[in-house]
Amino acid sequence: MPDRRPRLVVIGVGNEYRRDDGFGPFVVTELERLHQSDDALRGVDLRGCDGEPTRLIDLWTGADLAVVVDVARADVTRAGEWFELVLPGADRLPDEMAVSSHGIGLGSTAELAQALGRLPGRLVVLAAIGRDFGFGVGLSRPLAAAVHPVAGRVRHWLGTRV
Numbered sequence: 001m002p003d004r005r006p007r008l009v010v011i012g013v014g015n016e017y018r019r020d021d022g023f024g025p026f027v028v029t030e031l032e033r034l035h036q037s038d039d040a041l042r043g044v045d046l047r048g049c050d051g052e053p054t055r056l057i058d059l060w061t062g063a064d065l066a067v068v069v070d071v072a073r074a075d076v077t078r079a080g081e082w083f084e085l086v087l088p089g090a091d092r093l094p095d096e097m098a099v100s101s102h103g104i105g106l107g108s109t110a111e112l113a114q115a116l117g118r119l120p121g122r123l124v125v126l127a128a129i130g131r132d133f134g135f136g137v138g139l140s141r142p143l144a145a146a147v148h149p150v151a152g153r154v155r156h157w158l159g160t161r162v
Helices: 019-037 053-060 106-115 141-160
Strands: 008-013 044-049 065-073 082-087 122-130
Touching: 008 019, 008 053, 008 141, 019 044, 019 065, 019 122, 019 141, 044 053, 053 065, 053 106, 065 141, 082 141, 106 122, 122 141
Parallel strands: 008 044, 008 065, 065 122
Antiparallel strands: 082 122
């Protein structure tokens, strides 16, 4: 019996028409651009999501590894900085505090998924701190500079698989 390939999903959360809130989709677009030439991306499900909790849970349900890329609201002087949280593990997603710019944060979404038995085997959250959430397209300079390093970190996680 052949070995089952792990199911890997990368989810870029955000709204491309709300400036820095489009960070997650921008990272996914960068990964799609690299998809054909990068072995770490072969067989990976690259998705976008508006952050609505049930859609997000549906996208990661059954995944061995889900990497969620989002933007956080925090001290704007730290715009462009990014951080990583891993579940299960020592990390706990913060409450609504700053892991998402959406109505319900990733912390609450992960808790709901856990209660429903629909968390992925491993959940990695990569979130950059944004500063401009007004209407319009394109990222602020600090967030645009974070796209490539965060995409590289996603590729690292995908290379380690599970």
